[in-house]
Amino acid sequence: MQSALNLPATTPRRRLPSLRALALVAAALIAAPLLSVAFNVFTPGTAGTWQHLLSTVLPDYVVATLWLCAGVGTGVAALGVGAAWLVTRHEFPGRSTFEWALLLPLAMPAYVMAYAYTDLLQFVGPVQGWLRETFGWRRGDYWFPDVRSLGGAVVMFSLVLYPYVYMLARTAFMERAGGMIEVGRTLGLSPFQAFCRLSLPLARPAIAGGVALALMETLADYGTVSYFAVQTFTTGIYRAWFSLGDRTAAAQLAMVLLGFVILVLALERLSRGGSRFADSTLRSRGVVRVPLQGPRAVLALLACALPLAGGFLLPAGVMLHMALTEGDAQWGTRFFTLAGNSVLVAGATALLATALALLIAYAARVDKSATTRWAHRVAGLGYALPGSVIAVGVLIPVTQLDHALAAMLRGFGIDAGLLLTGTIAALVYACVVRYLTAALQAMDAGLARITPRMEQAARTLGHTPAQTLWRVHLPLLRGSAMTAGLLVFIDVMKELPATLVMRPFNFDTLATQAYTLASDERLAEASTSALAIVAVGLVPMVVLCRHIVRGTR
Structure with a gap:
């Protein structure tokens, strides 16, 4: 003892x-x-490099980066929140599949999507070729949006990064919205009013966190903005390092870019404020879904199918077609x-x-x-x-x-x-x-x-x-x-x-090979490397998606 x-x-x-x-x-x-x-x-650093950047391209970097963040933040919030609200609060054909499939664009790198849509939508691509053949148009007879632009980059990032918002918003709607929404409906609120006045405020911290993650990924990207010739801080860092040979200027631009990241994180914290939300109804897991029929069910199905098709199915199909045919x-x-x-x-x-x-x-x-x-x-x-x-x-x-x-x-x-x-x-x-x-x-x-x-x-x-x-x-x-x-x-x-x-x-990898070939407009040759990158992440992503969905039911 x-x-x-x-x-x-x-x-x-x-x-x-x-x-x-x-x-x-x-x-x-x-x-x-x-x-x-x-x-x-x-x-x-090298004499005059920073002054040259400050007087020439730095204002363009700031403006382009701000517009890119504003567009992507709006896009991922709209797509992610809308899809999350539909699959958690409504019942329609294909809902259970969309519940996990809407996360699949996370397996698609943004630069791979940029290559696919460029091949699809450029002047010599199949879409514009079909328009000219169908309507007898020639160059200058019609206007078509340029995918390789700031607006195109916003669309690419929104389609590939909205799952960050979708994943967090869906969990928030499942865990916090159920009982409170039902109480609100008994008090005479319409479904849209209940969404705006109850669900959205409750999910605001989660939505802000998802948008912040998407914006950090946007600021970190180089392949998409470089391929689309969008002048952001990331492209400026590479230009200062490789073209101008000035590491100090590259470090200074990197610190400014880091300042943008800190600003995004600070805004995310600020958006929460001192708000704290809790659901005391003890019914957070028992979400009652509203059945949709007829045109409403079709609209809900299309609203979920479009981001999935645009963010994963269509670019993957384009790359697979190029790899098999060319x-x-x-x-x-x-x-x-x-x-x-x-x-x-x-x-x-x-x-x-x-x-x-x-x-x-x-x-x-x-x-x-x-x-x-x-x-x-x-x-x-x-x-x-x-x-x-x-x-x-x-x-x-x-x-x-x-x-x-x-x-x-x-x-x-x-x-x-x-x-x-x-x-x-x-x-x-x-x-x-x-x-x-x-x-x-x-x-x-x-x-x-x-x-x-x-x-x-x-x-x-x-x-x-x-x-x-x-x-x-x-x-x-x-x-x-x-x-x-x-x-x-x-x-x-x-x-x-x-x-x-x-x-x-x-020493090259699949990612650098895909980027190099696409930069040389050799998209067909880049397709196999791009598809291999997607395939590596696809199977684990499907398993992870289904696990997340099961864990929040």
């Missing part, structure tokens, strides 16, 4: 400092690119080399991000200090940073470190070349910084489902935190770890901005 009572006192207590130190090191590596960009803002001259060894490169980068990133996420999430669980809590928050900042900002922030210090290592090794008679930027190491680092947030959220959710009593039982048996993690938590976290790795893998397969900047010489 004496030894049993003294057992907790003999439990090792050297667990927290080492775990806290590892979490701090991981968070410092994530924060390093942002600090690098901020530091280089104040470094003198073919890819580079299909074969070259294609499989590109696929191997993509899988290599995505796989390495997924493994590292999952391991770091597990370390940081577990440290935050067992160590409640402010230091570890801040390390956890800093590690989750990467997703809010555009890939171009991270690429600039990583490449500047890593290049300097690479040259220093090469010089040191030459002193020993070893010519190792560039160990970091000459390989995929720097690219993997940039992708880990960008997508660690997705893995961290999955690991946090997995750990939250494990009762603390398991840790307490392991401690009383004399296990250290590392032993507890290895023997107790890790077997229970296999599902969460696989989910985290899968999410990161899919995101990295689609990643374009960071890959274009960070890739080693003569």
